Amino acid sequence: MCYEIKKIETKYGIPSVIVNEYLLHSKYNPLSEAEKFARKNYVPKATHVLVGYGLGYIVDSLLNLFRHNEILIVIDPLISNGKINVKTEHKMSKQVIFFDCKFINDLGYFLRSVEQRKYQTEYIVIPSINYKNIIPEILLEVVRQVQQLQYRTIGDIATVNKHTNIWIENILNNMLNLLRDQSIDCLKKSVSKPIVIASGGPSLAKQLQLLKETRESVLLIAAGSTINSLLKQNIYPDYVVSIDGTEINREHYSQLKLAKTKLVYCFTNHHEIRNEFSGSGYLFLLESEKQLNRIIKNELNMSVEFPILKGGGTVAHFSLSFARYISDGPIALIGQDLAFTNNKSHEENNKGYKEINLEKLPENYSFVEDYYGGKVLTNSLFLGMKQDFEKLVELLPNPKSIYNCTEGGVLISDMCNIPFKTYLEKFSSNTLKEDLNLVEKSYKVSKDLLNIYFTNLINQCETILEDLVLLQTNRFEENTNPQGQLIRSVTDKISSFKSKYPFFITEDKLSFLKARIEVERSESVTDSFNFDINKELIIIFETFKDAAGKIVNKIQLEF
Missing domain, CATH: 1.20.120 (Four Helix Bundle (Hemerythrin (Met), subunit A))
Incomplete structure (x- = not known):
């Protein structure tokens, strides 16, 4: 888009600017206008997303109001295109982040990373004066992505507030597990078989029989509560990945008593889940747990590294990162619908299963492009998870060897879609050799x-x-x-x-x-x-x- 920019002098001698015939600041007193605008839109302790920089007057006014280490994210194509300049003090400010409009599709993922670093989880979108007329498409996309993230974040905040006590107990009790469990570091690049990651979406049902028939030719990872759907069919995975610290998550594993399946988990995972696995356990870190490496090294005198796995809004993201950590080979996702395929929430043996009433849909539900190019019902939470998958695939090594074999659900962009049967025929015949030997446990906590x-x-x-x-x-x-x-x-x-x-x-x-x-x-x-x-x-x-x-x-x- 072309932008015609004209600077003018105001009545008070302070510059203003006109873009495509729209005035961005008052032609009388821009500073007074910016102060009033900032007071009207400022929300304490929130992350403010300002769409439109102008000449920086609103940024100055918002920064003057900040009292709680708030973050201000500024989005403006005029900056990205070099049409307007940014004040040096704004470039240097630790509270101001300028986001390049060229990467607008990655905004949600970027905001999530800011949230993890700053622990500020409320977002306010502020359209600067007249920017809704200049860049309406960009503004709508910003609002859409922030709304998707906000739906997820509301759930995250509620989880943190409600479960703080149990999460503290989880971290400390899982540190005690250092007496018996290892870091996933000893599993790095240890697998030669093709990997299958089973998630609990409705389409998992169509893959279970084939998975059962070919079980020995793949390494199987269950994403969290999907373990119940697999066990119902007498399918035992090699690994279960679990990250959730809540009591509800613990109930998914109640009375499983698994002997050969190994547990891969983070420190905030519910500590009682470990008791359901009599075999080996392996620990990794979430981004929010990264300080534990320092405690483990400096205060427990352990030289081992606990890798930080990239993830997203669901255990399936961490399962994918774990799979790539232990193998450079092919990885298949099954049951990864991220949608209400056939109006179902999960595979029917999953404890979270429910049917969706199409006549009473919440406002954050919508129909989007599905795996086959048609339409499927999903919601903002699932769409946020879809976006996380798309970004995660970009970040992981060998993305072309990651296949979506769900055969249902939403279309996950930039991931190769092939039938599960095709995946097995293509890769399992060439990988009958045994997995590589694991590195022996080389550390012992005192x-x-x-x-x-x-x-x-x-x-x-x-x-x-x-x-x-x-x-x-x-x-x-x-x-x-x-x-x-x-x-x-x-x-x-x-x-x-x-x-x-x-x-x-x-x-x-x-x-x-x-x-x-x-x-x-x-x-x-x-x-x-x-x-x-x-x-x-x-x-x-x-x-x-x-x-x-x-x-x-x-x-x-x-x-």
């Missing part, structure tokens, strides 16, 4: 070091809890540290703790403390202290302390 680590964790939590309770109850005795010093002290302690467990101590839980340090007023704590956040922090540290205490007892009694 039980004593684990005990010391968890004991120190208990002491650290107790110290922080003493300060938080003191702030909560406003009990200050004479000759004690002034209020400002106490807040500074507890903030430093929590910040240090946050460097190890950032997923639980998010920035908003510290921002009010840091702001309190800056103010250091003489009023009582009850006038300024955020009791709700303080209660959240107390619960978090009490959970860490209690979980660590139980683990110390386990180490002493069971190992």
Whole structure:
């Protein structure tokens, strides 16, 4: 598209600009207009997506309002095309990110990566003045992708808030599993057979009989709860990948008691799931868990690396990354519908199975292009997962050897579609040799070091809890540290703790403390202290302390 740009002088001597006959800033007082516009659109603690930079006045005004380390993402084709310049201070700002319109289809994936780094999960799309008239298609695409991500994020936030306590217990208990389990590092490039990843979509049903007949010629990975559909047909996978820390996920594995199938899991996976697998277990890291490598190396004196697997919104993404990690060969996806094929949510033996009532569809449901070029019903969550698959395939090595053999569901772009039977005929006949030998377990965590680590964790939590309770109850005795010093002290302690467990101590839980340090007023704590956040922090540290205490007892009694 062509853009005709004309700069004008305003009544107050401040420049404005006209693009394709549309005025981007007031011709009277652009700064005052930008301040009012920013106040109207600013949402505390949200990630702001500004569509339209103009001359940067709105960016200045938004940055002046930011108080909680908010992020501002700016999208403007005029910048991408070199038509307007960006202020140096905006280029240098850690709170401003400029997204190139040339990659607009990857916006959702990019926002997800920002979310994982900054732990800010609410998104606000702000169309700058008159940009809806200049770039309507780009604005609509931004809104569409942000809405898809927001549907997913709302679920993620609810999960984190609801399950914080169990996730803390999961991490600590799965660290205890270092006494018996290995890193997936010892499996790297160890597989020569063709790989099949089974997911729980409705189309899995049509592949099960063929999978059963050819089971020994492939390495089979079950994505999470799909294990139940496979076991119903007496099909035992080589590996099950599990990442979910919730009680609902644990129930999928209840009473399975698998002897030969191996579990591949992350540290936030529900810790009781491991008990259903009497065989080997292998650990990897999610992006949000990456700080655990430092703890494992520095405090547990282990030299092993726990790889961070690329993923997305479902365990199937991590299953694909794991498959590529252990093999350079062909990989087939089956049951990866990401849609309500035949108005079904899952394969019928999956515990999450339900039928869809077409007469009462939520607003985020829609019909999109399917595997065969027709139409299939899906929703925003599934479409976000589809986008994650498309980006993941781009990032993984040997993408041309990844095949979608679902034969149903949505069309996943840039992935080769072939029938499952064709995949098996093409690859299994040439791969009857045994898998490569696994690397022997080359590390061993010290039980004593684990005990010391968890004991120190208990002491650290107790110290922080003493300060938080003191702030909560406003009990200050004479000759004690002034209020400002106490807040500074507890903030430093929590910040240090946050460097190890950032997923639980998010920035908003510290921002009010840091702001309190800056103010250091003489009023009582009850006038300024955020009791709700303080209660959240107390619960978090009490959970860490209690979980660590139980683990110390386990180490002493069971190992």
